[in-house]
Amino acid sequence: MATKTKEVLESKVKDSEIEDLTAPDNLKVPAKPALKPVVVPVDKPVVYPLDLPESEIRLRTPAVGQRASRPDGRLHGLGQTQYIDDMTFPHMIFAKILRSEHAHAKILSIDTSEAETMPGVLATLTGAEIPVNSFGPTLQDQPVLANEIVRHAGDGVAAVAALTEQQASDALSKIKVKYKPLPAVFDPLEAIKDDAPKVHAPRSNIYASKTIKKGDVEKALKKSDQVFHKQFKTQMVEHVPLEPHSSVAMWDANGRVTIYSSLGRITLGRDDLARTLGKPMNKIRLVGTIVGGNFGGKNEITTEPILAILSKKTGRPVKGTFTRGDEFISSTTRHPFVMDYTTGVKKDGQILGRKIRLVLDGGSYCSWTSTTLGKGGILAAGPYDIANLLVEAHAVYTNKTTTGAMRGFGAPQVCFAYESHMDDMAHALGIDPLEMRLRNAFNEGSVSPTGQLLQSVAIKESLQQAAERFGWKESTK
Amino acid sequence: MIVKLKVNGEIRSADVSPETTLLKLLREHLNLTGAKLGCDVGDCGTCTVIVDGKSVNSCLMLAGRASGREVTTIEGLASSEQLHPLQETFEELGALQCGFCGPGMIISAKALLDKNPEPTVFEVRDALSGNLCRCTGYTKIIEAVLDAGRIMSTAEAKS
């Protein structure tokens, strides 16, 4: 068990430096001998230069276009950037969350009574105590703490606040949760079938769809000299911010709650907190610091409402920091995609029509899936002028880790498919891959798959510039 | 148990429980929060400090094992007049983005440059291979370490 610091003062503090602070020296009355001298702890502060000359680039005008160094860069290098987990507050305690081991189960009961008697434990929390126990940026289909059904192995079911992190972790093992396992589905192509177990019964597992139609794709495929088809698949990926999610919540006597959080979106975060806590927005202060890596994974609340309520219950600041394991199993991840591409081309490489079907493994909750579906669908045909197009995209619930926003919102997945497909066609037609792309790429004023007139288009320029730098022509086999 | 060690040139001691790691001792007992907790099992390198000249994952070392040894943390690199050359080059090149890996990264680089001020690119990559970074692709970090090495060896040659 971690004990409170007892700094033993070293030779730095000599006896002569230990002042008797109870005896003001402007009074000539001698101090009472019974009083012990008060030892002022000497914690030598960190040493760093306080007045460095600013780099010349930061002083230049005009400012735009300058390779100016970042003001946070110096603090990063000195180890002085304060991330949430570096913050402490007087009387701060620590929260830990118990997570489901089941991928899909009904919660029959949660008994926290034994955990409450464990050493150092000050409070516990279950979903039933959360005023509005749901959140989500598009669909509010995710519980803050599950209290009826768990939908993936990682759903939080109860929380403990204790004097130390270790005590909180120890108490988790004393929480008794009775589950009734339910049939689960893990493969999005299985989940799409009518008889698949329903992740959010009675709703269908297909929870979002998008169609993009332009021209007449069937006719275009018939008119094509050659038609290519291939299926591509991608995997589930974790953001791995080096800083695990971390927040501290503290309630004050005016009923205001202040939350320091590693969120990348404080405006939406406060909205979600107001909703889940059932409080007016002006009673909530959400403060972000420098976030230690986001990549889309820190764009929605996670434990913040739990910490806020535990703070209210205990009257103390409550910190909650994810372990690396929490980060993997309970934060969002990148959507696995199943992508079917059918493309008709002329002999000279011109794409006449393209048909695409995307199935997104939407995991257990919606999170940013609708956005991923939308962007993935709109971008799926690639940066190419294609007159005849059909994109059908579906997001499907499975009993897996929640998939959400991650750098690119579906674009890395569809780019892997459309660009692999492009090379396959180029090779089959005997056209250089660079040439194949240049023949089909957007121009300024091209019309996008959604009928948008495009401006500031630079796809051909980027192709040529990269090819030149690489030495593409010179390295042709 | 009382652990007494030298941290950034100062003798420090603290009363900790036996399972306390060096990282916890530094962060929670000595208020040196530069070293970070990123994984707690020695995979990510954000907790790197130098113990007796060698870079170690402080999350894997018990505080008791550091007793009587010399520890350098990121807080011990700069002086009141100037930054360490690594801190300078990392700042100038924008080598860090979110910065969370930075203290561990710079400490690993210092451990390398203290022994080998003119490393090759491969030696730098190798020395940093235990420090994960998700933001930068390591490119500017490697450049910054090479630049700092050049500054340090020029300074040495002059003195």
Place this chain on the structure above:
Amino acid sequence: MKKRGRGMACMWYPIGFTVAANPSAATVKVNTDGTATLLTGTVETGQGALTVLGQIAAEALGIATDDVHVVSADTDTTPMDTGAIASRTTYVTGNAVIKAAEQAREILFEAAAPMLNVKPEQLEARDRKIQVLGFPQQYKTIGEVAHHSEIVIGRPAIGSGSYNPPTVEMDPETGQGKPFSTYVYATQIADVEVDDETGEVEVLRIVAAHDCGTPINPMLVEGQIQGGISMGVGFALQEEILFKDGKQVNPNLTNYIMPTSLDMPELEVEMVDNYDPTGPFGAKGAGEPTAVPTAAAIMNAIYDAVGVRITSLPATSEKVLSAILEQKAA
């Protein structure tokens, strides 16, 4: 035997949310010495957003990067912002910052006009001065003007503004509409070596040419591209959350493999010269798109090296080797 191959991939990527409103607001306060403070509700998540927004505010006020201090990320004090998401900060928040700075600048122009005996519309803010258009020798420093405006006239130079990218709802049947205000474009080319006996892929070099409109800070854009490529390399070759009976089997950094300093290829990063008239000083964005084409380029390079088409990511050694063996058997 190790075989070399090269592969390219290009992409397009939008800035901001899909149709949905995603506004940003900003406040700019000019101090009486000509320095300024910018208030933004976005959060610095490592990408350098605050540096870029500070540079945009500085440009609009005609002062230097270091003259602007940026305050961010506090719902009690900073204006709303949709946040660090969707590669939107430079473009959307940047446009809001310009509007706020222009409002503050207008106050300065109105204060300076009588001082310089011209009309406000004859003034410009440059090099820390308010000067007469075409007659740069006729000027007052921004500090003098800001002080005069606030202390003498009693009108502090403070401005606020907001921006939301214009979009048009998509038709539910056909998807036709204008979901985004603007897009960026990029190409990456990978040079790889594949060991046809082990299936191991080594990425030797990646060349990247990215359009982000005007790079507000080229050093930070390079950092985004380099970092995005590293994420792309992991997506292409290493990273995968594995499940058994619905439970993750590798929820740790020992068994979930992401790129280290030893895995990174040599990077050659360039920006494509471009200017978007709808963006702040021609800028668009650079965050997410940098991670988009990498995996495709590497897969095309693997095909070029050993003639196998990898259709599911990641292209682990086992997967590449079994594809090579299958092809030999066929």
